[in-house]
Amino acid sequence: RIHTPEQQAIAELPDVKVRLGNLNANNQQKGVDSLIRSDLESLARHRAISDAALVGGDEDLVSAVEAAQGYGARVHLWGIEAAEGRNQAEALLWEVDSQRTFDLDFCRPYVTRRPVTMYENEGEPPPSRDEVRFIGARIAATWLAERGRDQLAELLPGDPYLPGPVDQDLLMEAEGLLSRSLRGHAALRRVLRDGFWQHLRSQY
CATH class of the missing domain: 3.40.50 (Rossmann fold)
Structure with missing residues (x-):
């Protein structure tokens, strides 16, 4: 239930209340x-x-x-x-x-949809769990360096769930670094989030 900047701006409008659900492990709002x-x-x-x-x-x-x-x-x-x-x-x-x-x-x-990047190596075996976890930690290090400990403190109460925009950015950046899509690999996406969170927890 962490507000994104857009949700925060909406919540501050007069006569408006923002209601946030919970994100499950598959980043679905419930x-x-x-x-x-x-x-x-x-x-x-x-x-x-x-x-x-x-x-x-x-x-x-x-x-x-x-x-x-x-x-x-x-x-x-x-x-x-x-x-x-x-x-x-x-x-x-x-x-x-x-x-x-x-x-x-x-x-x-x-309303716009983010374009889905197609990669040439889609037919190859998926990356290993260790590789994906390392990518998650690497992205977390960059995220923390760019945003600082104040935003980390705001993010931590939601552990182990990530706000939708953060989770989407994590997925897109990981796919770019791996040069392949993770959209059909729910288990690897969970490993990616685990790697991201493990690094952030270690730095708090």
Whole structure:
């Protein structure tokens, strides 16, 4: 639950609350649905809102919608046009009071995907665990030299999980040093994070 600089800037805006879930070992965010439900239910129960705009598509959000509606609030589901098929759960579409879909062309200027680098040696055996762990420690040394002990102190409470942007930068830098992708090697990505954390802990 460590704020990134972007999340910190958003959190400081008036009338805005940032809710952070937890990152699991695969860097997947967990626990956000329950926070959404808690906020929706509390706001509706205290008559602080009459309407809520919910941006999402996960079926797990159905209970949040039901909770808010139980206190008389109307819930409006917003989504982004799917490139193909449907990207919102049918059960969620049935439950909400109204729906709105934003065109892909409307969203594209504000959202970009990082390019995936293709390496020539993808068919070769993957690097060893020791090699990947060493790369993780090497990147950690550079990270610490550039950012200093103050940022290290902010990072340590999240051990063994890394904030999404830090984890993504670690992966991309490691892939560059190894000249191969680690996207299909979950075990090696965990070893990479272990090497990164081991060096940082040794320096604190």
